[in-house]
Amino acid sequence: MKYPEFAARTRRAVSVLTLLALSSLFVVCDRSFAAEPPTKSTHMVAMRDGVRLETVVYRPADQEGPLPVIFARGPYGVFGTNQAKAFCGKGYVLVSQNMRGRFKSEGSDAVVYYNDGWGKRRDGHDSIEWITEQDWCDGNIATWGGSALGISQNMLAVDAPVELKAQFVMVAMSNMYAQCAYQGGAWRKSMMEHWLKGNKFDPESLETFLAHPKYDDFWAELNPEALASRAHAPAIFMGGWYDIFLQGTLNSFSTLHNSGGGQAHGNCRLVIGPYAHGGFKELKYPKDSGKRPAAVEAFRFFDHWLKGSKNGVVDDKPVHYYVMGDPEADDAPGNFWRSADNWPPPSEAVPYYLHADGGLSPNKPEGSEVRLAYDYDPKNPVRTVGGQNLFLPKGPADQRSVEDRPDVLLFTTDVLEVPVEVTGRIRAKLFVSSNCPDTDFTVKLTDVYPDGRSMLVTDGILRARYRKTFTEDNFLKPGSVYELDVDLWSTSLVFNKGHRIRIGVSSSNAPRFEPNPNTGKPFRADDETRIATNTVHVSQQHASHVILPVYSEQLGAGR
Numbered sequence: 001m002k003y004p005e006f007a008a009r010t011r012r013a014v015s016v017l018t019l020l021a022l023s024s025l026f027v028v029c030d031r032s033f034a035a036e037p038p039t040k041s042t043h044m045v046a047m048r049d050g051v052r053l054e055t056v057v058y059r060p061a062d063q064e065g066p067l068p069v070i071f072a073r074g075p076y077g078v079f080g081t082n083q084a085k086a087f088c089g090k091g092y093v094l095v096s097q098n099m100r101g102r103f104k105s106e107g108s109d110a111v112v113y114y115n116d117g118w119g120k121r122r123d124g125h126d127s128i129e130w131i132t133e134q135d136w137c138d139g140n141i142a143t144w145g146g147s148a149l150g151i152s153q154n155m156l157a158v159d160a161p162v163e164l165k166a167q168f169v170m171v172a173m174s175n176m177y178a179q180c181a182y183q184g185g186a187w188r189k190s191m192m193e194h195w196l197k198g199n200k201f202d203p204e205s206l207e208t209f210l211a212h213p214k215y216d217d218f219w220a221e222l223n224p225e226a227l228a229s230r231a232h233a234p235a236i237f238m239g240g241w242y243d244i245f246l247q248g249t250l251n252s253f254s255t256l257h258n259s260g261g262g263q264a265h266g267n268c269r270l271v272i273g274p275y276a277h278g279g280f281k282e283l284k285y286p287k288d289s290g291k292r293p294a295a296v297e298a299f300r301f302f303d304h305w306l307k308g309s310k311n312g313v314v315d316d317k318p319v320h321y322y323v324m325g326d327p328e329a330d331d332a333p334g335n336f337w338r339s340a341d342n343w344p345p346p347s348e349a350v351p352y353y354l355h356a357d358g359g360l361s362p363n364k365p366e367g368s369e370v371r372l373a374y375d376y377d378p379k380n381p382v383r384t385v386g387g388q389n390l391f392l393p394k395g396p397a398d399q400r401s402v403e404d405r406p407d408v409l410l411f412t413t414d415v416l417e418v419p420v421e422v423t424g425r426i427r428a429k430l431f432v433s434s435n436c437p438d439t440d441f442t443v444k445l446t447d448v449y450p451d452g453r454s455m456l457v458t459d460g461i462l463r464a465r466y467r468k469t470f471t472e473d474n475f476l477k478p479g480s481v482y483e484l485d486v487d488l489w490s491t492s493l494v495f496n497k498g499h500r501i502r503i504g505v506s507s508s509n510a511p512r513f514e515p516n517p518n519t520g521k522p523f524r525a526d527d528e529t530r531i532a533t534n535t536v537h538v539s540q541q542h543a544s545h546v547i548l549p550v551y552s553e554q555l556g557a558g559r
Helices: 006-023 081-088 125-130 148-157 176-183 189-198 203-210 225-231 244-261 298-307
Strands: 038-047 051-060 069-074 093-100 137-146 165-168 235-242 269-274 319-323 335-340 348-354 371-376 409-412 421-432 441-446 453-463 480-494 500-506 532-538 543-552
Touching: 006 298, 069 148, 069 298, 081 093, 081 543, 093 125, 093 298, 125 137, 125 148, 137 148, 137 298, 148 165, 148 225, 148 244, 165 176, 165 298, 176 244, 176 421, 235 244, 235 371, 235 480, 244 269, 244 480, 319 421, 319 480, 348 453, 409 453, 421 441, 421 453, 421 500, 441 480
Parallel strands: 069 093, 069 137, 137 165, 165 235, 235 269, 269 319
Antiparallel strands: 038 051, 051 093, 319 335, 348 543, 371 532, 409 500, 421 480, 421 532, 421 543, 441 453, 441 500, 453 480
8 A cells, every 4th residue: 555645744744743853842931042152173083993973062161171062963964153143142051963874874784773772882982981081071961852852762771871860751661672663563654664765875775674573682672662771860761642752751751760770760751742753733732831830940950960959859849740631621630730749640450342233432341241242454444543643633633434334343432421530651452353363453542522523632542462572473373262451552531521532442543554465474574464353352351441540639749
């Protein structure tokens, strides 16, 4: 299946992503600029294997002596003087670097991020050690950046030199296999292929990622989340409920704050708002949703950890998240910022069961076995409509255009008599069967408005062959029933009175995910496809359900 409209959209999205990476400091930091333009010098910094990386240093023109340093490195080009003014105006030296193989940096950029962590090549570590040796550095270094610049921070955090004192990581993954490449074991086709090709990365990167559809030693080298105990620097992690790396942001905070080493343990911060990796159109949240709490302002955090400022950072709440609601109803609950002591906040795990009549409720089905079957054709997949996308339209989009397909099962609550707040991780427990050895199951959570719009909240996918583990195949046998645990990532949303909660189950979401051919053959072995008859079981014995983390003031922190 071809998607020719993506070519122009890819070029635009790449430009937007680059702008996000280079300019988002003006969104998250106050605009205090240097009185004079900073002084600039360019260096080719040698890594341990001799490859030299283009590195630009901006120093405040009006300050003498060694200063603390903010270091940003990524694949999109070095910062310019206008960006540097914001950092230098706060009394920091700014060091901006292109990753290997990018722009004037030497070497190859394949495999992307593989040279930036704790393995054979450690470009982030080597660069910090070079910075530390310079006479303009006082031995205190922080890292900064979003998206690819955030991923490079997560990679260098493991086993980093002691001079790394703090980080500000925006919208970044913490596990490349699970959050970038093979979410639920399914290839994130649109995002991965268009990002790599649109930014003209060495084709070896894409070829290598496609050659590793299972989680293995290769992916372990791109999973800093698993090594949080070997990271020591406290960090602010910022993300969005509709962001492509939402769960990576949440996991980065949870693992580092609770299991990190050194000063990272107990000193990290989390901020999550109603944002995507770029803008979205179908719902507009109130203006205060863009006003992040002062407790997670980057320079305030850096001033404490790099300059020793007694500015109250140690007394701040660790977690700040935006509780979404119906943004079109003035009296709707939600649409406010809440602080908490940790993530996730306390909640009650409430199962909402799928019923044969299309109902969804906390009441478990009664009666005999009921099978709800549909035919999934990989050549006619369910089209992607909104969600946690990079190049495709993103955010909370109305799903009605794909909900009336025969290969989509819908389960909807009665009209809510009272609001229901869902805050935390969401999982679906499905009992399924198929006449094919492998297939996918997708699950969407939507907020059904009184006018009938079915607005996407979050969704997930699971490749059935990886239902037990992502390290090996476990194929399906016709006639057998299997339990699948589908991860829908997380949210914080109040379903308003008068709305309904809906679950949609199907087997495709393309081109966000590459459709499963249903053959059970190795990934991309050939072009063969099969039509799968997939069945969801809804009965007392096989009670398929979604687990919603329902928040209440009695369980969690107050507003």
